[in-house]
Amino acid sequence: MSRRSGVLEFAVLGLLRESPMHGYELRKRLNTSLGVFRAFSYGSLYPCLKTLVTNGWLIEESTGTAEDATAPAGRVVPSSAALGGRRAKIVYRLTPEGKERFEELLSHTGPDAWEDEHFGVRFAFFGQTSRDVRMRVLEGRRSRLEERLEKMRASLARTRERLDDYTLELQRHGMESVEREVRWLNELIESERAGREQRRPAEQDTSHDTGGLPRHRGSTRPDPSDDTAK
Numbered sequence: 001m002s003r004r005s006g007v008l009e010f011a012v013l014g015l016l017r018e019s020p021m022h023g024y025e026l027r028k029r030l031n032t033s034l035g036v037f038r039a040f041s042y043g044s045l046y047p048c049l050k051t052l053v054t055n056g057w058l059i060e061e062s063t064g065t066a067e068d069a070t071a072p073a074g075r076v077v078p079s080s081a082a083l084g085g086r087r088a089k090i091v092y093r094l095t096p097e098g099k100e101r102f103e104e105l106l107s108h109t110g111p112d113a114w115e116d117e118h119f120g121v122r123f124a125f126f127g128q129t130s131r132d133v134r135m136r137v138l139e140g141r142r143s144r145l146e147e148r149l150e151k152m153r154a155s156l157a158r159t160r161e162r163l164d165d166y167t168l169e170l171q172r173h174g175m176e177s178v179e180r181e182v183r184w185l186n187e188l189i190e191s192e193r194a195g196r197e198q199r200r201p202a203e204q205d206t207s208h209d210t211g212g213l214p215r216h217r218g219s220t221r222p223d224p225s226d227d228t229a230k
Helices: 003-018 023-033 042-054 096-106 116-124 131-162 165-199
Strands: 058-062 090-094
Touching: 003 023, 003 042, 003 090, 003 096, 003 116, 023 042, 023 090, 042 058, 042 090, 090 096, 116 131, 131 165
Parallel strands: none
Antiparallel strands: 058 090
């Protein structure tokens, strides 16, 4: 499975864990809630849904209603079954095996979880993630960005004299974007650690605790998918 399809699988399972949805609603949630999927289309989503159904992680349920009137004009929504001359709306629901699969993916803390494309999606589901996993993902992301920042600084030092003013400004902008995200990650990690220390004496099971998030820090979360930070 490609990295791109892997993060889509994770996002679909996570959204359907919240509630069943039909395809158009699911695509809309992917586009609006998870910015990394802005460019995704029916052609990307439905093969993923078909695979998840085949694997037993989702089931399709027909609502017996007319085809979604909000779908783009002239587009035939995949997986819709004819019903009395009208198209049934297919709703996708997570199976118990699908919930187990999502929990398995949610516990992963390897390098894929730190990369630009994955991190934003993983962060969107931090409310369902255990504190220890959140910490490992945040620390991994910070380490990856610090490495990137060091390379950017070294490259700029070598090429500064050969760059025109506009290219130099673009390089600086990229570095500032990375530096801003590192500061944001430091705040989150500090808050997670403080929350863990406060809760440890009173509660041993801290899974799914979101108490470590800062309420307001006066800084804006950078978009992990920002090309300038890559």
